[in-house]
Amino acid sequence: xxxxxxxxxxxxxxxxxxxxxxxxxxxxxxxxxxxxxxxxxxxxxxxxxxxxxxxxxxxxxxxxxxxxxxxxxxxxxxxxxxxxxxxxxxxxxxxxxxxxxxxxxxxxxxxxxxxxxxxxxxxxxxxxxxxxxxxxxxxxxxxxxxxxxxxxxxxxxxxxxxxxxxxxxxxxxxxxxxxxxxxxxxxxxxxxxxxxxxxxxxxxxxxxxxxxxxxxxxxxxxxxxxxxxxxxxxxxxxxxxxxxxxxxxxxxxxxxxxxxxxxxxxxxxxxxxxxxxxxxxxxxxxxxxxxxxxxxxxxxxxxxxxxxxx
Amino acid sequence: xxxxxxxxxxxxxxxxxxxxxxxxxxxxxxxxxxxxxxxxxxxxxxxxxxxxxxxxxxxxxxxxxxxxxxxxxxxxxxxxxxxxxxxxxxxxxxxxxxxxxxxxxxxxxxxxxxxxxxxxxxxxxxxxxxxxxxxxxxxxxxxxxxxxxxxxxxxxxxxxxxxxxxxxxxxxxxxxxxxxxxxxxxxxxxxxxxxxxxxxxxxxxxxxxxxxxxxxxxxxxxxxxxxxxxxxxxxxxxxxxxxxxxxxxxxxxxxxxxxxxxxxxxxxxxxxxxxxxxxxxxxxxxxxxxxxxxxxxxxxxxxxxxxxxx
Numbered sequence: 001x002x003x004x005x006x007x008x009x010x011x012x013x014x015x016x017x018x019x020x021x022x023x024x025x026x027x028x029x030x031x032x033x034x035x036x037x038x039x040x041x042x043x044x045x046x047x048x049x050x051x052x053x054x055x056x057x058x059x060x061x062x063x064x065x066x067x068x069x070x071x072x073x074x075x076x077x078x079x080x081x082x083x084x085x086x087x088x089x090x091x092x093x094x095x096x097x098x099x100x101x102x103x104x105x106x107x108x109x110x111x112x113x114x115x116x117x118x119x120x121x122x123x124x125x126x127x128x129x130x131x132x133x134x135x136x137x138x139x140x141x142x143x144x145x146x147x148x149x150x151x152x153x154x155x156x157x158x159x160x161x162x163x164x165x166x167x168x169x170x171x172x173x174x175x176x177x178x179x180x181x182x183x184x185x186x187x188x189x190x191x192x193x194x195x196x197x198x199x200x201x202x203x204x205x206x207x208x209x210x211x212x213x214x215x216x217x218x219x220x221x222x223x224x225x226x227x228x229x230x231x232x233x234x235x236x237x238x239x240x241x242x243x244x245x246x247x248x249x250x251x252x253x254x255x256x257x258x259x260x261x262x263x264x265x266x267x268x269x270x271x272x273x274x275x276x277x278x279x280x281x282x283x284x285x286x287x288x289x290x291x292x293x294x295x296x297x298x299x300x301x302x303x304x305x306x307x308x309x310x
Numbered sequence: 311x312x313x314x315x316x317x318x319x320x321x322x323x324x325x326x327x328x329x330x331x332x333x334x335x336x337x338x339x340x341x342x343x344x345x346x347x348x349x350x351x352x353x354x355x356x357x358x359x360x361x362x363x364x365x366x367x368x369x370x371x372x373x374x375x376x377x378x379x380x381x382x383x384x385x386x387x388x389x390x391x392x393x394x395x396x397x398x399x400x401x402x403x404x405x406x407x408x409x410x411x412x413x414x415x416x417x418x419x420x421x422x423x424x425x426x427x428x429x430x431x432x433x434x435x436x437x438x439x440x441x442x443x444x445x446x447x448x449x450x451x452x453x454x455x456x457x458x459x460x461x462x463x464x465x466x467x468x469x470x471x472x473x474x475x476x477x478x479x480x481x482x483x484x485x486x487x488x489x490x491x492x493x494x495x496x497x498x499x500x501x502x503x504x505x506x507x508x509x510x511x512x513x514x515x516x517x518x519x520x521x522x523x524x525x526x527x528x529x530x531x532x533x534x535x536x537x538x539x540x541x542x543x544x545x546x547x548x549x550x551x552x553x554x555x556x557x558x559x560x561x562x563x564x565x566x567x568x569x570x571x572x573x574x575x576x577x578x579x580x581x582x583x584x585x586x587x588x589x590x591x592x593x594x595x596x597x598x599x600x601x602x603x604x605x606x607x608x609x610x611x612x613x614x615x616x617x618x619x620x
Contacts, residue, residue: 125483
């Protein structure tokens with residue numbers, strides 16, 4: 001095509017805008033019965049945030065979309081829209097935040113600069129809105145990709161595995177136990193980061209690759225990139241919690257330290273934390289560079305994430 | 311086959327035993343990391359109960375298994391095991407009970423005669439165990455039925471739709487709102503029963519039919535039967551809450567009435583409630599009788615449910 005290449009900021013803005021349109025289009029309207037439940041689902045989804053995970057889905061799919069290879073897992077890739085997969089990933093991410101913010105978990109009043117769901121509505125509504133968002137992810141995947149059943153199953157399998165008791169929920173459980181146990185080891189913290197954070201970032205990239213028609217080898221590269229990027233992301237989160245202020249973060253800063261929670265900074269110190277964050281970002285970038293020509297956007301995204309302040 | 315026909319009680323016992331073996335085999339061991347989470351998942355699943363929904367999955371699949379029709383959706387039906395689908399349905403049912411029992415919902419201490427999950431563990435563990443059980447249902451379906459991807463997608467789609475914000479969760483949300491609103495109408499209560507209770511019973515029968523290889527027409531019959539059976543089940547639940555004692559029920563009796571909650575009995579009186587329960591049971595039985603030869607078990611199950619005391 002004759003379209004000139006966009007710079008990173010424009011590309012990123014365009015992908016975020018696609019995600020926002022997808023959320024508006026692919027989620028049930030707030031007025032759907034019961035309106036209180038659907039209003040709460042949209043309230044939390046529309047709280048915004050960086051849309052990192054759905055952007056990763058779209059960017060990974062776009063890597064492969066222009067290419068039509070006979071080795072592709074999905075020969076119809078040119079016709080397949082990655083947006084439902086991106087929205088499904090954001091549903092699961094948002095559900096995990098809603099439940100994580102509940103009084104029996106992190107008991108947070110503020111998320112992305114707005115009241116958390118249980119503060120805006122009530123605990124029961126927040127609980128059910130989270131449950132419904134998780135479930136809607138699977139409704140979406142099976143309705144959007146039903147005509148390509150092997151792809152649909154691969155997507156459901158990837159997302160369910162990432163959100164499972166072995167990964168996302170397992171990571172949240174150990175995170176919770178770590179809060180009561182300041183003696184959490186480096187290995188324990190690694191388990192938490194790999195599962196609570198990296199699992200969904202891996203799944204986002206892999207799901208994008210599946211929709212785009214990546215080969216088995218390319219899926220493995222995306223998975224490794226996601227693992228490194230996820231670790232970098234969480235370690236930088238720990239850094240920011242220790243060094244930034246609440247207004248910049250849009251959520252309560254310094255909370256981990258006050259709670260005596262095991263974080264990378266607490267276990268390893270600021271300097272070693274910065275080094276590790278850089279190493280993981282570099283490893284993610286090295287993996288991205290192994291992918292087809294268009295990976296410049298993902299490389300730039302990883303660079304930007306390394307430099308983020310919130 | 312030369313196997314003599316079993317009586318209802320033996321057949322029922324054999325199906326429940328299959329479900330119990332499936333739960334033991336298809337769920338992660340309690341020792342899986344994090345052990346506290348997996349122990350809580352198994353604690354709630356192993357609390358027993360009637361296993362109604364997974365038994366319906368198996369019984370519906372068995373209706374079609376011996377038959378091999380060219381019109382079948384699933385030509386490999388003779389080789390397909392319905393047990394993973396049955397366990398997935400029980401996972402979703404158990405998750406809904408765990409979340410429903412939480413302090414912010416019904417705040418129940420007792421379930422099936424044992425402490426509820428948040429009483430046995432704590433609220434956060436119960437919340438996460440519920441989340442993990444819902445997610446595991448989709449892990450199970452996609453791993454067990456992956457080789458038959460069209461079947462796998464149909465199963466995920468059916469279960470996710472039944473558990474969605476429009477159905478199971480929507481019903482729970484309206485049930486919760488009804489507790490605070492004694493003026494809930496008959497139509498409002500019907501919405502709650504259809505979605506909070508009948509949706510999963512419909513899904514159980516339909517998923518069994520899908521695995522067994524039922525035709526589109528037979529799936530529609532199973533869906534109608536499930537709707538009637540689900541309504542009968544919930545109306546009888548309301549009757550029992552109003553008339554039985556805690557020891558017989560294994561959960562706190564008379565709770566609905568004390569909470570001033572809208573129930574069928576409160577809205578329509580005992581006599582009309584019994585009449586409606588009988589009508590719905592009869593309608594379910596009439597649908598079952600349209601199905602292939604072996605529906606005697608499902609007919610007998612519906613009869614037994616009508617006569618149940620707990």
